[in-house]
Amino acid sequence: MVNALSFEYSYKALIVYCRINNKDFSLFKLKSNFNFSIPKIFNDFVITNNIDLNQIKLIVNSCGPGSFTGLRISLSFVKGLALGLSIPFVNISTFDVFANLVKNSSSVIVLAFTAGKYFLGHYKNCELIGKILCFSKEDLFEYLNQIDPNSVLIGNNLENISEKFNYKFEIIENLSSFGRILTELGIAKYLKNRKSDDILSGPLYIRQSDAEINFHS
Known part of the structure; x- marks a missing residue:
């Protein structure tokens, strides 16, 4: 070791x-x-x-x-x-770590909010699909509305996301x-x-x- x-x-x-x-x-x-x-x-x-x-x-x-x-x-x-x-x-x-915190979930959305922007990475089986994206709040909400509801959300500063999408996604904030x-x-x-x-x-x-x-x- x-x-x-x-x-x-x-x-x-x-x-x-x-x-x-x-x-x-x-x-x-x-x-x-x-x-x-x-x-x-x-x-x-x-x-x-x-x-x-x-x-x-x-x-x-x-x-x-x-x-x-x-x-x-x-x-x-x-x-x-x-x-x-x-x-x-x-x-x-950092997003790879978040994705591996819930490695038993096949689809994971990793989110972070900083400097007025949301950063998003979509992972499947702990592998990043495409690239990490940068969204405004409005564009992020539009994007999340199109995501598979079986996905798990994890990341930093998810208060606003939790309020709007806790009915749709499992949201994990235990780090x-x-x-x-x-x-x-x-x-x-x-x-x-x-x-x-x-x-x-x-x-x-x-x-x-x-x-x-x-x-x-």
């Missing part, structure tokens, strides 16, 4: 998951203010659980889509940690297994490819950030 450390910060919460010597440690912490410090929170997590970072052989990063700022912060931290420990890191699509699934997918990817992701790789963006849009306008 590969000793691995995983990070997810694509939305409003930081998830850290560590699997080391067949023991699992996890952290779930909601962002509470602008003083939210990933390095400090991580350091406290390591000390509290007496984790020996020298035994970690792989770091896994949840790379989005999601919050532009959160993804950049977490990826920078992950890359720095991987370089400091001289170990590989791999990126895993307690996210860290474990992220870690397992990351280990599987690394064992298959036997190499680290490119240190210059970036998060998975479906649209430009507001700053980029304003810069080019």
Whole structure:
């Protein structure tokens, strides 16, 4: 078994998951203010659980889509940690993790809301069909009205979706297994490819950030 450390910060919460010597440690912490410090929170997590970072052989990063700022912060931290420990890191699509949380469902709609847009991935048997789409609220509702009612909906910030579509879809908002699934997918990817992701790789963006849009306008 590969000793691995995983990070997810694509939305409003930081998830850290560590699997080391067949023991699992996890952290779930909601962002509470602008003083939210990933390095400090991580350091406290390591000390509290007496984790020996020298035994970690792989770091896994949840790379989005999601919050532009959160993804950049977490990826920078992950890359720095991987370089400091001289170990590989791999990126895993956040939506792939969501889809694998309900792998027993043949049709899964993964949704995330950020920067005023909805991002949607349609998965069948844990495989993304086509590409991840970006919708306005109105276009999303129109799209969902055409989807197989046997599909399962999962993702972040689904309050508005739950109100309108809970009669049609099974909606899952329990993400307690996210860290474990992220870690397992990351280990599987690394064992298959036997190499680290490119240190210059970036998060998975479906649209430009507001700053980029304003810069080019």
